[in-house]
Amino acid sequence: MSKTTVLTGITTTGTPHLGNYVGAIRPAIEASRDPNVDACYFLADFHALIKCQDPERVQQSRREIAATWLALGxxxxxxxxxxxxDIPEIxxxxxxxxxxxxxxLMNRAHAYKAAVAENETDDKKDPDAGITMGLYSYPxxxxxxxxxxxxxxxxxxRDQIQHIEMARDIAARFNHLFKSEFFNLPEAVVDDKVAILSxxxxxxxxxxxxxxxxxxxxEKKLLKLVRKIKTNSxxxxxxxxxxxxxxFQIYSAFASGDDVSQMRQxxxxxxxxxEAKNMLFEHLNEQLKGPREEYERLINDPAHVEQVMQAGAEKARERSVPFLKQLRDAVGLAPFV
Structure with a gap:
């Protein structure tokens, strides 16, 4: 039975937080252990350059995200x-x-239309003011x-469904022009059960x-942040x-069913x-203590993380290099002999 290829990109412009973990990292890591899934996870560092021109921030985010995913298993x-x-074929x-x-097709992209609308709201003479080709063509x-x-x-x-539809349109167009089924038509997967943390x-x-x-x-900073969470009077x-x-929402995302029932009571x-904040802190700290220690080890051993990423790139290029050669041949860029 052939595996299902599932692909996820992680934009490298920030530090991973609890919401990232619950909404994307945890389910992705679970999928990475499924022998029936061909899981491809990548640091979307080219995408990061669209919104961020701070090289130190991009570099630090790349290191933090790589170490985070590895520390979490x-x-x-x-x-x-x-x-x-690391994949020049992309x-x-x-x-x-x-x-x-x-x-x-690009004119209809949500991000581009939103940027144009903001310029028009601000009465700018040029509706494309400040819009780069990176933003315009990133789909x-x-x-x-x-x-x-x-x-x-x-x-x-849900805000990304349009981009998967665009990928389908572009793939179908390429297949039609060059008369072969080079590309699958990908499907967007939206899991409404995935928690979105406040x-x-x-x-x-x-x-x-x-x-x-x-x-x-x-640990000490975690306690301070938990105590800052807004509550009523x-x-x-x-x-x-x-x-x-x-x-309660954050607690529920990290606790067992029995613990959640007891907290509800x-x-x-x-x-x-x-007391509720102290209980949340203690539960989070216990859950994250082991991975936090592993993260600190990895973030202080960039050579090891780099080795892992290079091995991943080699694995990815075993697929991308021959496939791109096939595509180059299809469009007329084959060698002369």
């Missing part, structure tokens, strides 16, 4: 774990796809990421809101609604917010 024997920038494929991609790079490894399924949030202020946990709890923040002894509480009995 990514199975690099079964999965292929690589940096996008930007070359991007150009091949750009040459068959309709400009009108083509995303298509190349997916199509290079002929991914069958791409787990995404941050310190009650909004979605996001680095853009500056409300995150870094996954491997030191209900006093100890007053029943509290767990369904509207960020503390404590809310009904009127647990004080101070």
């Amino acid at each position: 990514l199975d690099t024997d079964n999965a292929t774990f690589y940096r996008q920038s 930007p070359e494929l991007t150009w091949l796809l750009t040459c068959v991609c309709a400009k009108g 083509v790079l995303m298509a190349a990421d997916i199509l290079m490894f002929n991914a069958n399924k791409v787990p995404v949030g 941050g310190l202020d009650g909004r979605k946990m996001s680095k853009s809101y500056n409300n995150t709890i870094p996954l491997f923040t030191p 209900l006093e100890p002894g007053e029943p509290k609604d767990p369904e509207t509480c960020t503390l 404590r809310y009904a009995e009127g647990i004080g917010w101070g």
